[in-house]
Amino acid sequence: MTSGTRRRNWLAGGLVLLIVIVVLLVSVRWDSHEEAPLLDGSTITVARGVHLIGDLGPAAAYVVETSEGLVLIDAGLDSDARLLKSQMAKRKLDVKQLRAIFLTHVHGDHCGGAESLRAETGATVYAGKSDAPILKAGAPVEAFFSTYKMPNHTPHPTTVDVM
Numbered sequence: 001m002t003s004g005t006r007r008r009n010w011l012a013g014g015l016v017l018l019i020v021i022v023v024l025l026v027s028v029r030w031d032s033h034e035e036a037p038l039l040d041g042s043t044i045t046v047a048r049g050v051h052l053i054g055d056l057g058p059a060a061a062y063v064v065e066t067s068e069g070l071v072l073i074d075a076g077l078d079s080d081a082r083l084l085k086s087q088m089a090k091r092k093l094d095v096k097q098l099r100a101i102f103l104t105h106v107h108g109d110h111c112g113g114a115e116s117l118r119a120e121t122g123a124t125v126y127a128g129k130s131d132a133p134i135l136k137a138g139a140p141v142e143a144f145f146s147t148y149k150m151p152n153h154t155p156h157p158t159t160v161d162v163m
Contacts, residue, residue: 043087053087063088069099072117081113081120098123103160106131124161132160 042054049065053076061084062073070093076084085095098121103111111127114135118125127135 043090045091051088051091051093053084063091063093065093066099069097070094072098072101072123074104075101075111075113075117077112079112079116081116084113084117096121101125103127103131103135106134111135118161126162127160135160 042052044052044054046052046062051063051065053061053063059074059076061076064071064073072084075081078084088095095117098117101114101117101123103114103125106127114125117123
């Protein structure tokens with residue numbers, strides 16, 4: 001299998017996963033808050049090989065097990081991805097097996113840990129074309145925190161490998 005074919009397969013699989021996740025999350029509604037609400041901290045398996053990591057602040061992430069390694073959808077708020085890695089370990093998911101990180105959008109609670117995870121694992125980071133320049137620059141701050149006030153969190157540049 002060529003690297004181009006492999007990349008297309010990852011992208012196709014990622015798009016399917018994103019559609020499934022959007023459908024799963026359609027019923028989740030947040031009330032307007034001054035400070036970001038926290039999920040209940042659950043880390044659950046929502047389907048065979050699909051894990052919801054829910055202890056990441058106002059957002060969640062998903063880890064999907066594939067034959068080529070782990071795929072992460074969103075990377076949490078922490079720039080060092082400490083909470084995400086801790087929750088993955090509780091599910092016996094080895095962060096070293098991470099192969100791809102799909103960022104659904106530029107908000108800090110969805111992309112904060114991506115750069116750290118990319119550096120640690122060599123995973124490929126995927127983001128939308130309109131989000132990539134903002135992620136790469138780590139600015140403007142308003143783009144990262146437009147929904148909730150998040151004091152003490154500063155965005156940082158994130159490498160995007162595929163747009």
